[in-house]
Amino acid sequence: MATPLTARIRSDGVAVDLASYEASGGYQGLRAALAMGSAGVREAVTQAKLRGRGGAGFNTGLKWSFVPIEDGAQHYVVANADEKEPGTMKDRLLMEGDPHSLIEGLAITALAIKASVGFIFLRREYSKCALALERALGEARAKGYLGEAILGSDFSLEIHLHLSAGRYMCGEETGLLNALEGKRATPRSKPPFPQVSGLWGKPTIVNNVETLVNVPVILRDGSEAFKALSLTGDGGTKLYGVSGRVRNPGVWELPLGTSAREIMERAGGMAEGLSLRGFIPGGASTDFLGGDKLDVKMDFDSVAQAGSRLGTGTMVVLDDRTCPVGMVLSLERFFARESCGWCTPCREGLPWVVRCLEALESGSGEMGDIETLEELSRRLSPGSTFCAFAPGAVEPLQSALKLFRSDFEDHVRKGACPWK
Amino acid sequence: MLSASERERIERAIAVAGDRRSAVSEVLMVVQEARGWVSDQSLADVAEALAMSADEVEGVATFFELVFRRSVGKHVILVCDSVSCWITGYEALLGQLRSRLGIGPGETTADGMFTILPAGCLGACDKAPAMMVDEELFVGVGSEELDRILKWVRDGRHGDAPHR
Numbered sequence: 001m002a003t004p005l006t007a008r009i010r011s012d013g014v015a016v017d018l019a020s021y022e023a024s025g026g027y028q029g030l031r032a033a034l035a036m037g038s039a040g041v042r043e044a045v046t047q048a049k050l051r052g053r054g055g056a057g058f059n060t061g062l063k064w065s066f067v068p069i070e071d072g073a074q075h076y077v078v079a080n081a082d083e084k085e086p087g088t089m090k091d092r093l094l095m096e097g098d099p100h101s102l103i104e105g106l107a108i109t110a111l112a113i114k115a116s117v118g119f120i121f122l123r124r125e126y127s128k129c130a131l132a133l134e135r136a137l138g139e140a141r142a143k144g145y146l147g148e149a150i151l152g153s154d155f156s157l158e159i160h161l162h163l164s165a166g167r168y169m170c171g172e173e174t175g176l177l178n179a180l181e182g183k184r185a186t187p188r189s190k191p192p193f194p195q196v197s198g199l200w201g202k203p204t205i206v207n208n209v210e211t212l213v214n215v216p217v218i219l220r221d222g223s224e225a226f227k228a229l230s231l232t233g234d235g236g237t238k239l240y241g242v243s244g245r246v247r248n249p250g251v252w253e254l255p256l257g258t259s260a261r262e263i264m265e266r267a268g269g270m271a272e273g274l275s276l277r278g279f280i281p282g283g284a285s286t287d288f289l290g291g292d293k294l295d296v297k298m299d300f301d302s303v304a305q306a307g308s309r310l311g312t313g314t315m316v317v318l319d320d321r322t323c324p325v326g327m328v329l330s331l332e333r334f335f336a337r338e339s340c341g342w343c344t345p346c347r348e349g350l351p352w353v354v355r356c357l358e359a360l361e362s363g364s365g366e367m368g369d370i371e372t373l374e375e376l377s378r379r380l381s382p383g384s385t386f387c388a389f390a391p392g393a394v395e396p397l398q399s400a401l402k403l404f405r406s407d408f409e410d411h412v413r414k415g416a417c418p419w420k
Numbered sequence: 421m422l423s424a425s426e427r428e429r430i431e432r433a434i435a436v437a438g439d440r441r442s443a444v445s446e447v448l449m450v451v452q453e454a455r456g457w458v459s460d461q462s463l464a465d466v467a468e469a470l471a472m473s474a475d476e477v478e479g480v481a482t483f484f485e486l487v488f489r490r491s492v493g494k495h496v497i498l499v500c501d502s503v504s505c506w507i508t509g510y511e512a513l514l515g516q517l518r519s520r521l522g523i524g525p526g527e528t529t530a531d532g533m534f535t536i537l538p539a540g541c542l543g544a545c546d547k548a549p550a551m552m553v554d555e556e557l558f559v560g561v562g563s564e565e566l567d568r569i570l571k572w573v574r575d576g577r578h579g580d581a582p583h584r
């Protein structure tokens with residue numbers, strides 16, 4: 001099975017250096033891109049049907065096409081390496097193991113949208129990634145893959161590594177842009193979208209790390225080969241992960257559209273003596289699916305049809321000896337703490353959600369609390385808040401209230417957590 | 421007053437960011453690295469160095485989780501309390517930290533050695549439970565590992581880190 005994103009990554013944890021990167025096809029994508037030119041690159045990526053791996057699954061080529069390419073103004077490219085969605089650990093793997101692939105992906109993206117400055121917005125906690133990227137940026141500059149007149153062309157690019165001082169909202173692309181400008185990472189209203197008015201008001205493309213790492217593969221192997229990597233109409237492989245109480249938690253690169261069951265097999269199935277009750281398919285802000293949904297294909301459209309979102313593609317599993325109310329409480333505590341406080345429903349609503357869940361979990365809750373939670377999920381739904389944070393925050397809550405209803409009610413009836 | 425070496429590092433941070441204001445979070449981290457935390461006086465100094473108002477700098481400083489506006493211990497322990505770690509043993513890990521250090525999240529040991537802070541997902545969910553001590557990540561932390569880690573840090577990080 002082809003694993004173009006992870007094939008180079010060494011098992012000893014040492015990052016791939018420039019020489020080994022080049023020896024295994026590295027920077028061939030950039031060379032091809034320079035030969036094709038900006039419009040050709042955009043066409044190739046659109047043909048490849050690459051969809052964003054940061055959570056929303058937006059078509060990457062289409063997103064790039066909104067940039068006013070020929071306006072002659074300064075444009076920017078940004079790698080979103082904030083990865084703080086609970087349950088997500090895939091971008092870390094790529095940056096620690098194969099930092100040049102991100103640099104090459106950013107360079108090709110910059111060429112496509114005619115940007116001359118790029119940023120890698122990295123969470124500071126990823127200190128190993130920072131070291132690997134610093135070194136790789138130095139190597140790439142020294143070898144002429146970055147800087148002025150790259151490989152003798154008229155394309156120039158400088159990439160800055162920005163270490164964030166930490167906050168989940170920095171991962172939301174407009175919050176990220178505010179943070180890069182030295183402001184609080186509260187979101188901006190859209191439209192205008194960053195593709196038109198982003199960093200310092202200039203056209204800007206923000207893409208997820210995994211998205212960008214796919215770009216050199218498209219340019220090197222061609223759009224058709226890229227599409228053939230996938231089991232669905234969308235192109236490429238996907239980094240899937242499993243965490244929770246399974247035998248062998250981890251991250252694996254598999255064809256896009258691999259079933260949840262096959263991914264669980266990679267994880268060795270549930271840990272000794274446990275069975276599966278449900279899972280969130282792609283990080284904290286995705287709806288729970290029941291344990292009977294293992295045959296769902298883990299691609300954007302199939303997971304949506306099943307009633308959730310692919311999100312980041314990293315599953316967190318709920319076993320039959322872990323309290324679903326406790327799990328949801330852990331998720332909502334994260335969201336309540338990370339709310340940026342800009343709009344009232346989210347700032348006030350999420351702490352209320354946490355208080356209701358705490359009451360239920362400790363045994364002092366009432367049936368009315370369950371209804372309050374349902375009401376709050378509706379009030380934080382898409383369109384009711386300033387950004388997508390709050391709707392994401394209530395996805396696991398609203399689905400848990402349906403799937404694990406009797407567990408919530410048992411807490412009230414017993415006046416205690418039945419799992420303790 | 422900022423030291424000469426802080427000023428030098430601040431100018432470098434501004435050069436890298438390409439603009440004074442954009443460097444603000446990095447500059448706050450420079451000061452914090454030198455002094456352990458960001459006091460009101462340091463905040464005012466940063467504001468002056470970046471030609472920003474103290475309120476603007478405060479807005480940024482209080483937004484970011486890794487900027488400390490109160491004094492912390494010599495070593496900061498970030499314990500992940502997010503979902504995968506919660507499922508696989510966060511509460512046990514926190515309990516062990518409490519019994520070893522006598523403090524909980526948000527508190528500092530009497531000898532000023534350790535502060536425990538709660539942290540959102542550290543991106544090591546497949547190796548949970550996870551925690552960081554200063555810049556170092558530790559995964560799959562059970563009771564014995566915790567003892568080795570604390571001893572290693574107390575002894576000044578001599579020898580290889582007790583990673584698993």
Ligand SMILES: Cc1cc2nc3c(=O)[nH]c(=O)nc-3n(C[C@H](O)[C@H](O)[C@H](O)COP(=O)(O)O)c2cc1C
Nearest residue numbers: 052053054080082083084171172173207208211388
């Ligand atoms: C609250 C919030 C947090 C987010 N965090 C991240 C993140 O850490 N990394 C990421 O790539 N995208 C994150 N996103 C999605 C980004 O806003 C954006 O859609 C993405 O970076 C676009 O890249 P893509 O098109 O390559 O997927 C987040 C979105 C929201 C609403």
Ligand code: SF4
Nearest residue numbers: 341342343346387389
């Ligand atoms: S929904 Fe939440 S995170 Fe988004 S702007 Fe409102 S308060 Fe901030």
Ligand code: FES
Nearest residue numbers: 500505542544545
């Ligand atoms: S949930 Fe703890 S590291 Fe991700």
